[in-house]
Amino acid sequence: MNASNKTNSATSNQKRKDNPASEKLDTFLQELAERHPNEQEFHDAVREFMQTVFPEVEDWETLHRDAVLDRLVEPDRIFSFRVCWEDDSGRVRVNRGYRVQFNSTLGPYKGGLRFHPSVNLGILKFLAFEQVFKNALTQLPLGGGKGGSDFNPRGKSDREVMRFCQSFMTELARHIGPDRDVPAGDIGVGEREIGYLYGQYKRLQDESRAVLTGKGVGYGGSVLRTEATGYGAVLFAETMLRRHKDGLEGKICALSGAGNVALFAAEKLTSLGARVVTLSDSDGFIHCPDGLDEEAIASIKELKFVQRGRLKEYAEATGCDYHADEAPWGVSCDLAFPCATQGELDGEAAKTLLKNGCLGVVEGANMPATLEAIDLFRRNKCYFAPGKAANAGGVAVSGLEMTQNSMRLSWDRERMEKELAAIMQTIHEQCVREGDEGDWVDYVKGANLASFKRVADAMLSLGIH
C-alpha cells in the first residue's frame, strides 16, 4: 500500500463531484478546530498543508480508512511541566516548559526548543507539525518535535539563564535520548543555552550522549550547524533563481530578524554578491540602501550574539536609517527573506512587496507569511519558498551532527558545506518534481506533497498505532 501510487493528480472527476475535496477539507479543518481549540497557528499550519494535499489524494478510501490524515494532525504525545528557578535577587520564578513529540515515523523526534514569552501549546504544535514534513524533505531519518518555554532570556544574566536551563533540563531529560528525541535551538536558544542544557543532561545521566544538537564545536557540535539555516535558505534561493535563468548577483534583499537565521543568511547573501538592505528586531528595522558589507554584518553579530543589544544601538553608532516599530516590507527589493518569527508578513505587506516588483520570497523563519500573504504570492506566481523547504538546512546539519556523534568523529568545513549544498539541492528537486506547473513552480504544493508522500507511505507501512 503506497501513498505515492495512491496520490495522483489525475484525480477521478467523478469522485470529486461526489465528494469534493474542498468540502472534505472544510469538514476536516472544522473538526481540527473543535478538537484543538484556541490554537490559531496550529490551525493555519494544517490548513496551509492540507489545502495542497487534499485535492491530490485520489485513493481517499485507503487514507481515510487508515485515518492517515487524522493521525498526522494528532501529536504522539505532549509533555508540559513546571520550571522553577532562582533569579539573581534570590526570588523564585516559575515558568512552564513543554515538549511536543509530534511524529516519529521516520526517526527520533527532532526539532528545536524556543524560549520566548509568547510560547504556548498552539505555537509549539504548529512548529512541531511543520517540523515533521521539513525533516522528511531532508531525506534524513528524523521524526518531528518541538518544545520550549515562556521564559524570556532577554534582560536575564548568564547565571539566571544557566539556572533556568538546568531546571528545564532536569524535567526534560527523562523524555529525550539519542534514539528517542533530540532537541536543538530555536528563538531564544542559541549556543549558550544549548551548552547549559547539555551540561545539565550530562550531570543527570552521567553519560555523554548525542541528546542535543547545536552544541559548541569544542564539545561534540558540528561545524556549520550555527550557519546552516541561514546559509541553507540562501542556497535554496540561489537554486530557485538559477532554475529560472537568474542569479543572486546584484539582487536587493530585504531581510527581517537579526538572530541566528537572519545574520547568517545576510552573511551568505553578501558573499554571493547580493545587497542586503534591511535587518530587524522586535523594536524596529535598519535600512542601509547601499547594502551591509561583511564588516557591518560582523559588528551586528557581535552586538546581537555577544552584547545582546538592539539594532537601534547599531543605527545610533553608524548613523544608518532606523524605523522604530515597523517591519521592513515597505522597502523596495528583489527578494524578501522573512527570518524573524511567525505571522510577520501579512496580506498588506505581501501586496506592497508585489507592487514594488519583488520576484521571490524565501522563508527563513517558520511560517512568517500569513495564509493571506501566501495566497497572494501564489496567485501572482511570485516565487515563494516555504519554510519547510527553505529553512531545512539547520535541521539537516543537526541530523549530520547526530551522525558524526554516533560515529565518534567530526567532519571538516569543506565536507559540511558540500553536504548542506547537496541536501538543499535535493529539497529543491523534490519541490520542483511535485510543484512544477509548466510556466511556474508552486513550491508550497511541491514541498507539501513530497513530504506528505514520504511520511504517509511510511505510516501505512508501520501499521495502525
Ligand SMILES: NC(=O)C1=CN([C@@H]2O[C@H](COP(=O)(O)OP(=O)(O)OC[C@H]3O[C@@H](n4cnc5c(N)ncnc54)[C@H](O)[C@@H]3O)[C@@H](O)[C@H]2O)C=CC1
Ligand atoms: N535556529 C535555527 O536553526 C532555525 C530557526 N528557524 C526559525 O527561524 C526564525 C528565527 O529563529 P532564530 O534566528 O534561530 O532565532 P533568534 O532568537 O536567534 O532570532 C530571532 C530574531 O527574531 C526577532 N524576533 C523575535 N520575535 C519577534 C517579533 N515578535 N517581532 C519581530 N521580530 C522578532 C528577534 O529580535 C531576533 O532578531 C524562527 O521562526 C525559527 O523558528 C527555522 C529553522 C531553523
Ligand SMILES: O=C(O)CCC(=O)C(=O)O
Ligand atoms: O536543528 C534542529 O533540530 C531544529 C531546527 C528547528 O527547530 C527548525 O528547523 O525549525
